[in-house]
Amino acid sequence: MKVFNQIGILLGVWAAGELVSQFIKNIISIPGSILGMIILFLLLQFKVISEEKIKDVADFLLGNMGIFFIPAGVSLIQSLGLIKENAILLLSCIILINIAVMIGCGKSVDFMIKLKEKKETKSKQEIA
Template identity: 90%
Template sequence: MKIFNQIGILLGVWAGGEVVSQLIKNIINIPGSILGMIILFLLLQFKILSEDKIKDVADFLLGNMGIFFIPAGVSLIQSLGLIKENAVLLLSCIILINITVMIGSGKSVDFMIKLKEKKQAKSEEEIA
């Protein structure tokens, strides 16, 4: 019964995201599944929903995430001709995006490290 409750919670949050998506579709078009994830994040972050309430089902879904990529893989195989025609463009985009992500991640980590060092220095000054 515990598993059904956890599935029900996740499906309820997803359905809530779909409802919100339909309500705001004239303002901004965000998929309901994305809004559901944001709602779930907020519920967990503000301790409205305990992690224990969804842990078993979430662990199962995360452990078997590869299954959810099968339809995308099949679709890629069906589009192999299109991919071959645009291989140079696709590879260029992939390389450029990866470089951009690496640089952005590095800069973000540097910023957070400096922020943490400033916070530690400030707390050491207050202690002294």
């Protein structure tokens, strides 16, 4: 029974995301599943729903996430001709995006390290 309650909570949050998506589709197009994840995040963050109320089903879904990528893989196989035609463009995009992500992550880590060092020196100065 516990598992059914957890599935019900997750499906209810997903349905709420779909409902919100239908109401705002004329303003901005955001998929209901994405809005559902945002709603779930907010509910967990503000402790409206405790993590224990969805833990078992969430762990199962995360543990078997690979199954959800099978349809996308099949679609890629069906589009091999299109991929071959645009291989250079796709590889260029992948390489450039990876470089941008590495630079962005590095800069973010540098920023956070400097911020932490400033905080530590400030706390040391207050103690002294």
